[in-house]
Each structure stands twice: as structure tokens, then as C-alpha cells.
Amino acid sequence: MHVEQHLSILFYRKMKKGDTRGMVTIYVRITIDGVLEEMSTGLSLLPLHWDNATKMALDCEPDYKAINKRIGQIKADLEKHFDLMQTKHGFITPALIKASYKKLASGSKTRNEKLANIELSESVDILIGKYLSFWEKLNRAYQNGFSPGTDRLKLLEIERKQIGELIDEQVKNANLIFDKPNHRKTFVMLINEYLLDFIQLSFTNNRSPNTLEKWIGRKKRYIEFLKYRYSVEDILLNQIEYKFIDEVYKYLLVQHRVIPNTATKYTQCIKQLMDRAVAKGWIHNNVFVMFKCRYTDPHHDWLTMQELERLKDTDFGQEKLNVIRDIFLFSSFTGFSYQEAYTLKPSDIITGIDCKKWISKSRQKTGGDETLPLLPLPLQLLDKYKNHPLCLRRGCLLPVPTNEHYNRCLKEISKIGKFNLILKTHKARYFFANEVAYNNGVPLKTVSKMLGHKSVKTTEIYVRANRQNISENMEMVEKKMFDKEGRLKNQSISENGILNPIPPNPILDTGAKVIQMKKC
Numbered sequence: 170m171h172v173e174q175h176l177s178i179l180f181y182r183k184m185k186k187g188d189t190r191g192m193v194t195i196y197v198r199i200t201i202d203g204v205l206e207e208m209s210t211g212l213s214l215l216p217l218h219w220d221n222a223t224k225m226a227l228d229c230e231p232d233y234k235a236i237n238k239r240i241g242q243i244k245a246d247l248e249k250h251f252d253l254m255q256t257k258h259g260f261i262t263p264a265l266i267k268a269s270y271k272k273l274a275s276g277s278k279t280r281n282e283k284l285a286n287i288e289l290s291e292s293v294d295i296l297i298g299k300y301l302s303f304w305e306k307l308n309r310a311y312q313n314g315f316s317p318g319t320d321r322l323k324l325l326e327i328e329r330k331q332i333g334e335l336i337d338e339q340v341k342n343a344n345l346i347f348d349k350p351n352h353r354k355t356f357v358m359l360i361n362e363y364l365l366d367f368i369q370l371s372f373t374n375n376r377s378p379n380t381l382e383k384w385i386g387r388k389k390r391y392i393e394f395l396k397y398r399y400s401v402e403d404i405l406l407n408q409i410e411y412k413f414i415d416e417v418y419k420y421l422l423v424q425h426r427v428i429p430n431t432a433t434k435y436t437q438c439i440k441q442l443m444d445r446a447v448a449k450g451w452i453h454n455n456v457f458v459m460f461k462c463r464y465t466d467p468h469h470d471w472l473t474m475q476e477l478e479r480l481k482d483t484d485f486g487q488e489k490l491n492v493i494r495d496i497f498l499f500s501s502f503t504g505f506s507y508q509e510a511y512t513l514k515p516s517d518i519i520t521g522i523d524c525k526k527w528i529s530k531s532r533q534k535t536g537g538d539e540t541l542p543l544l545p546l547p548l549q550l551l552d553k554y555k556n557h558p559l560c561l562r563r564g565c566l567l568p569v570p571t572n573e574h575y576n577r578c579l580k581e582i583s584k585i586g587k588f589n590l591i592l593k594t595h596k597a598r599y600f601f602a603n604e605v606a607y608n609n610g611v612p613l614k615t616v617s618k619m620l621g622h623k624s625v626k627t628t629e630i631y632v633r634a635n636r637q638n639i640s641e642n643m644e645m646v647e648k649k650m651f652d653k654e655g656r657l658k659n660q661s662i663s664e665n666g667i668l669n670p671i672p673p674n675p676i677l678d679t680g681a682k683v684i685q686m687k688k689c
Contacts, residue, residue: 206263500597
């Protein structure tokens with residue numbers, strides 16, 4: 170049954186809602202036959218810029234055209250909803266019109282947010298692509314120790330400046346979205362926020378571009394999972410449930426056939442991102458806090474000491490292979506990774522507390538210090554290559570080639586030497602950790618310091634106790650605790666049946682002599 174009703178729409182400024190800048194909000198009042206309902210338009214201006222007679226913004230308001238246009242749109246939309254609801258329900262109220270309008274406005278807001286998020290994500294990907302392309306170009310310019318000419322340096326510096334400006338501009342635009350409290354935060358938006366933070370750190374040499382490239386791959390995998398599992402390209406953070414992370418893990422194992430540790434790394438990154446969202450106030454808590462990342466220690470192999478001696482004494486008939494062998498030997502007795510060996514400079518050699526030559530170098534990957542005295546073999550190798558043309562041209566201590574060439578030569582050396590494993594650059598660090606350091610009685614914490622690890626837990630992945638190590642340590646324990654007759658030294662019973670006292674510990678004895686370090 171159709172009932173004739175009269176609609177009245179009134180716009181007014183709400184003086185009691187002024188903000189710190191003195192701006193007031195424009196409200197609209199919907200009245201139907203004396204029954205009224207009001208709501209905010211989301212528009213604001215200074216009180217003096219409002220014409221109370223025409224119910225419009227005055228031309229002294231900088232945005233008066235946009236405000237007046239929006240007022241006209243709201244009025245037309247409310248009239249349309251009045252006609253629509255009256256046709257559908259017959260008798261309607263202002264609350265029904267308001268609810269209908271709000272639903273439409275909410276849908277429009279969601280679409281606008283989605284478009285803004287897509288545009289942000291695409292622009293971040295383009296920016297990172299340009300940055301990584303510049304980084305590769307920069308590396309090629311300095312490849313094999315060559316320095317680019319003056320003109321080339323100018324072009325690279327101009328491009329670097331342009332990349333920096335693009336990063337600054339992108340961060341400012343993105344912050345307009347990130348800082349909006351009413352803009353609903355999504356999972357992909359969280360990834361983009363992290364990537365923008367990462368690219369700023371990488372641009373200032375505080376993070377590795379290689380790690381940034383890995384994060385782009387992770388972002389791609391996460392979006393693929395969302396399409397596969399939920400048929401969407403993004404999801405609101407407050408809609409993510411605990412099962413999300415478990416399903417990501419299974420998706421990577423089943424659909425992409427990755428190894429469990431790789432899938433675990435993806436879940437660790439998700440937990441890290443959600444912790445970041447909590448810290449920023451985007452969500453109240455991390456729903457994945459109870460999820461246990463299942464990491465399995467991988468099996469690593471390395472050369473034995475006998476095999477390394479055979480490698481050291483083998484002449485491979487090619488100068489390039491002999492040079493690669495020597496670089497591998499250096500890393501095997503210092504624990505240096507490829508990057509640290511490649512960038513090793515004379516300034517990294519210092520005189521230690523024992524008056525011997527030490528290496529003191531900061532790891533690019535972790536920022537930890539790799540500090541250790543040089544053994545005789547590494548010293549001999551540094552002396553051997555001090556006048557090598559590549560070292561002189563680059564100002565470095567070793568003629569280390571590109572990582573690709575290095576590993577290719579190591580693979581060839583493995584075949585010629587008939588070793589039971591394929592040599593790779595990182596095998597040298599495992600050899601140093603086990604055969605050089607740990608198996609010769611160096612404490613695990615000291616090994617960790619020499620390898621430049623931030624955590625001993627990382628070192629535990631490198632070090633593996635073997636039977637020889639266990640035998641030697643237990644033999645040491647036996648000598649300390651038992652006498653030749655097999656009796657406990659500290660618990661041996663005297664002839665009168667009284668326990669012998671435990672001998673004093675010279676380290677703890679306050680009267681013990683203090684050992685003085687010799688002066689250099």
C-alpha cells in the first residue's frame with residue numbers, strides 16, 4: 170500500500186563538533202512527516218565559510234566547489250533512496266533511508282579503498298623493480314675490479330638520485346593511506362608497508378638488495394595463495410584466522426613442492442609481518458602467536474682434514490683453478506663467506522692483543538663482527554696474492570671472481586679431485602666451524618663470534634659433534650676426574666676413611682697470580 174509522505178533534506182554546520190583547527194562538520198537532517206534522522210556528510214570547513222541561508226559553502230572557502238558539488242550529490246542520492254524505499258516498502262522512515270544510503274556509501278568506500286590498495290601495490294612493485302635494475306647496473310659497472318669512467322659515474326649518480334626521489338615520493342604517498350585510521354588495513358598492504366621500509370634501508374646500505382628481491386618472490390607466493398584458497402587478491406587483517414598460516418604452509422608443500430624448511434621460512438615471515446601490524450596498531454593481537462614454525466636441521470657435509478690436505482697439495486693444471494683452490498683454502502681457515510672474502514681489504518687487517526695479525530670485519534648479512542687471528546696458511550696466501558693484478562686494481566687482498574664463476578670452478582675442482590661432495594663457497598665455513606675450530610676445543614660461543622653470527626643458535630646449525638670430538642672430550646674429562654686406579658680424584662677416600670678435601674681452584678683463588686698480557 171502506497172502512503173503519501175513528504176521528504177525534507179536540510180544541510181547545516183554542527184558547531185559543537187569543531188576540531189583543533191576550528192573546522193566544523195557539515196551534517197544533513199532527513200525529515201519525513203515530522204520524524205527526523207541526521208548523519209555526517211564527512212565534509213568540513215570553517216564556520217565563517219558557510220552560508221546559512223543557501224546551505225552551501227561560500228566562495229571564500231578554498232574547496233567550496235568540491236563541497237557544494239558533494240552536497241548536491243548527497244541530496245540527489247537521498248531523494249533516490251526515498252523513492253526506492255517507498256516503492257519497495259510503501260511506508261518508510263528516515264532511519265530506513267539513512268541505512269540504505271549508508272550501505273551504498275560503504276560499498277563505494279570499499280571499492281575506493283580496494284582501488285587505492287591495488288594502485289599502491291603495483292607502484293611498489295614497479296619502484297622495487299627499478300631499484301633492483303639500478304643495483305644490477307651498478308654491480309656490472311664495478312665488476313671484476315674495474316672502475317667506471319667519469320661520464321659513466323655521473324650517469325649512475327644521476328640515476329641514483331632519481332631512484333632516491335622516487336622512493337621518497339612513493340613513501341609520502343603511501344603514508345597518506347597507512348596513516349588513515351578509517352582506511353581498513355589488509356594483508357597485502359602490510360607487505361607493501363614492510364617493502365617500502367626495507368627499500369629505504371637498502372638504499373642507504375643498511376639492508377641487502379638480494380633479500381629485498383626474495384621478499385618480492387614471497388609477496389607473489391602469498392597473493393597466489395589468496396587466489397587459490399579464498400579466490401581473492403587481498404584480505405582484511407582482522408578477517409585472518411589461525412588456520413590461515415597452517416594452510417599457507419601446506420599450500421607451499423603440496424602445490425609448489427618446496428622443502429619443509431622453505432615453507433617454514435614463509436610462515437616465519439607471516440608471523441613477523443603480523444607482529445609488525447600489532448606494533449603499528451593495525452590489529453590488536455597476532456593470531457599466529459601460538460603457531461610453531463617447524464624447522465628441521467638440514468644435513469651439511471664438508472671436507473675432512475685429510476681431504477683438505479689433498480686439495481691443498483693438488484696442482485689442477487690451470488692457473489684459474491689453482492687460484493680458486495687457494496681462495497677456498499683461505500675461507501676454510503678463516504670461516505669467511507664469499508662476500509667477506511670478496512670485499513677483504515688491507516684496512517681489515519689489524520694487530521691483535523697478542524701482537525699477531527688479525528682480521529676484523531663486519532658481516533654485510535648480519536652486521537656482526539668477524540674477528541679472529543690469522544693462522545699461518547691464510548697469512549701465506551695473503552702474501553702470495555698481494556701483487557696480483559686484480560688485487561692491485563681493486564685494492565683488495567684476494568683475487569676473488571664473481572660468485573657464479575667461483576662456484577663453477579669449485580664444481581670442476583670437485584670432479585678433478587674426485588671428492589665425495591660438490592664443493593661450494595659456503596662449504597668452507599662449515600669446514601672452519603668444525604674441523605678448524607670446534608673439533609680443536611674452541612668453545613661454541615667463540616666459534617659463533619669468529620663466524621660473525623649474532624646468535625649461538627645459528628652456529629649450532631653449522632657445528633656437529635662427531636665421535637672423534639666426543640672421544641677426545643671424554644678423555645679430557647676422565648683425566649680431570651679420575652686417577653690411574655679409576656678412583657674419583659675429588660672424592661677419593663683416605664686411609665682413615667675420611668673424604669679428602671677438594672683441591673682449591675687456582676682460577677677462583679683470590680691469592681692466585683694474575684697473568685699479565687705481554688706488551689706488543
